[in-house]
Amino acid sequence: MSGGKGVKRNGISRRGFLKSGGATLAGGAIGIGAAGTAVASSESSPPAIARLLRKATLPAASGARVVVVGGGWSGLTLAKYLKRFNPDFDVVLIDRQSAFVSFPVSNAWLADQVDLDFLSHSFFDAANNHGYRFMAATVLGFDRDSRRVFTEQGYVDYDYLVLAPGIEYDYPxxxxxxxxxxxxxxxxxxxxxxxxxxxxxxxxxxxxxxxxxxxxxxxxxxxxxxxxxxxxxxxxxxxxxxxxxxxxxxxxxxxxxxxxxxxxxxxxxxxxxxxxxxxxxxxxxxxxxxxxxxxxxxxxxxxxxxxxxxPPVRASRLIEEAGIHNPEDPQKAPDTDPFRYHLRNDEHVYVAGDSRAQPFSKGGHTAHSEAQYVAEVIAAHARGREIAWRSPQTMCFSAVDIEPLRAMSIITYYKYDSTTGLFAFDRTHLIDRWDTQGGQASLAWAEGMYRDLFYG
Ligand SMILES: Cc1cc2nc3c(=O)[nH]c(=O)nc-3n(C[C@H](O)[C@H](O)[C@H](O)COP(=O)(O)OP(=O)(O)OC[C@H]3O[C@@H](n4cnc5c(N)ncnc54)[C@H](O)[C@@H]3O)c2cc1C
Missing domain, CATH: 3.50.50.60 (FAD/NAD(P)-binding domain)
Structure with missing residues (x-):
């Protein structure tokens, strides 16, 4: 893995971070005009830049700290199940948004079949109910040598880092x-x-x-x-x-x-x-x-x-900027172990959810079932153990009509073919006749998922 000027191995050196971070911020994240290249130390930095170099205000870690980047379907599940599989983990979930709005069922919301309250949930409730910390911040980069994640509110040190930042559009x-x-x-x-x-x-x-x-x-x-x-x-x-x-x-x-x-x-x-x-x-x-x-x-x-x-999509730019992507992949997905989800050369950094490299369906249900497995992998690693690979499950409802809401669905698993070295669909159950039962089932599914992510 190579980095650009000032970039260490797969991460960002302190000096490189200042350069790239300064340039990013000058571009508008918090609207400061100072050129990052001129910044050499926190002492000579404008106050807002100096803040980036301070420890974020969080209580000291009570156990091995796991930082989860991204509070979507993957990150929320990871945070909850990391605590469940190892209650001693000190889990910090970071998201740049202050509230969660669900994409699944949002098409039905566009057509007034549910209201915004149905889709919207608080990160505070999730963190309070499941015993982890939530930090509303934007992750700017991370350094794998010092095991440090940088945000505009300061840095957070980690023992394990899980990246679940989702996708971006690829307009080119x-x-x-x-x-x-x-x-x-x-x-x-x-x-x-x-x-x-x-x-x-x-x-x-x-x-x-x-x-x-x-x-x-x-x-x-x-x-x-x-x-x-x-x-x-x-x-x-x-x-x-x-x-x-x-x-x-x-x-x-x-x-x-x-x-x-x-x-x-x-x-x-x-x-x-x-x-x-x-x-x-x-x-x-x-x-x-x-x-x-x-x-x-x-x-x-x-x-x-x-x-x-x-437009077509790609993995979060956070992955490419850290130099941990597969340069052969047009979607810039990370270079990870397909069964264990960690970087091939770093068992302390994992990538899950829609940013993953594996070709599993980019769905909320897939991300949720996968994240439970990844949480268990990390908990086992911390104990010096391994668990057997298991497939994520994809479940997807699609509404086609309203008043009444009518929908169809599919459930599928995946299997690995060792002769081709590729994943393929396994045990698929498709109901492509849309009806009102499917419509009601789609809402019941979503309610169950929100309960698990935020309240249960
Ligand atoms: C219209 C629509 C309908 C869908 N319907 C279904 C469905 O019926 N069933 C289904 O299973 N799936 C469905 N999906 C797919 C589902 O929403 C995604 O697969 C799922 O959200 C992926 O989860 P994720 O956690 O990987 O990404 P996301 O849910 O996108 O979460 C990523 C999070 O990372 C945060 N983040 C990104 N970068 C940073 C950063 N630098 N610092 C801090 N935070 C950051 C983002 O704010 C975001 O909250 C639908 C999607 C859409 C858009």
Missing amino acids: RIGVDDPEAQELLFHRYPGGFVTSSELLTIKRKIHRFRGGTFVLTVPSGDYRCAAAPYERACMVAAVFRRRRVRAKILLLDMNSDIVIKREGFARAFDELYGDSIEYLPSSEISALDVDARRIETDFDEYEFDDAIIY
Whole structure:
């Protein structure tokens, strides 16, 4: 593993951190204009920079400290189960957001089938109920030599570090390279797959849309929640139908066919939304003009009145910036042991959830079942033991209609094929006939998950 100038092995040296951290902050994280390159020590630093070099205000660790970065489905589960498998661990969960808003079931929320309270939960409740600490902060980087995580509120030392920071959009893969154009595209036509503000913007859009052409895209590659873009097209169409808006929904799929629950979605597009959804497979996006509201694919060009642009995704930049990614992987996933989840050369740093390298479905349920296993792996490691590998479980409900809510589902496991060296699906149970029982089951599933993550 090599690093850039001032970067040690896979981590960031104190000097390198100051340089890169200073540059990042000058770019706006907390809005200070000082050039990071000029900073040599905390004594000569502006106060805000000096703060980065101080220990974060946390009680002293009561046992081996496990720092979990990211309080999504993976990180919340990890924090809870690390304490369960080893009550002596001092677990600190760090997230840059101050509250949790669920992506699963958010498509039903877009169509008013649940309210925001159903999706929103407090990190404080999770931490209080499960006996770990929560810190609202942004992780800027980490140094594996000193086992230190840097945040804008100071650093935290770790014995084990678990990275569960999720995904980011990869706009260059749809021909949008310029950072300004990327920002414009993200803010005007958010994909709704990374932050909760995107969801609020999308809800407002579809409830105010006055008619015309509305574009939704499905990315290629290993993107987050394979079924969700198709489900979202159905929910948008259902809202337009209820509002009696004359709209053409163009569903531009970068894949050659519907990638999951194919029969069920094809039937929904045909039977429920034949007059509004036009499904266009193999629509590889080659260019996008935000101001002109024009999208180009390899075959055609489309003008739109409004859009939800979901580009391909990549692992969190935190992983690439630390130099722990696999340079061969277009999604910049980490270079980890596929069964134990730790970096190949460091058994004190783990990566789980949608940032993982393994090709398991990027789903909340997958992240939840996987995180229980990873927590057990870490607890065993601390005791000098190992546990047998077990597959994560994927369970995914997809709503296709409202009033009443109707949904379908899939459950699957994974197996490792030692001859090919690849993971494949195992024991799959698909119900692609959507009905009201599926709709109710989807809400019951989500309630059960929130209970486990925050209250149980
Ligand atoms: C619309 C939609 C519908 C979905 N439906 C389903 C479904 O029905 N079933 C299902 O199983 N899954 C579903 N999913 C997928 C599911 O939401 C994800 O797979 C799941 O959230 C992945 O969990 P994660 O913890 O890896 O990532 P996330 O949940 O994204 O969590 C990552 C966390 O890390 C934090 N973070 C990132 N970087 C930093 C940093 N530098 N410092 C501090 N914090 C940081 C973020 O704030 C975030 O809270 C859906 C997703 C979407 C968008």
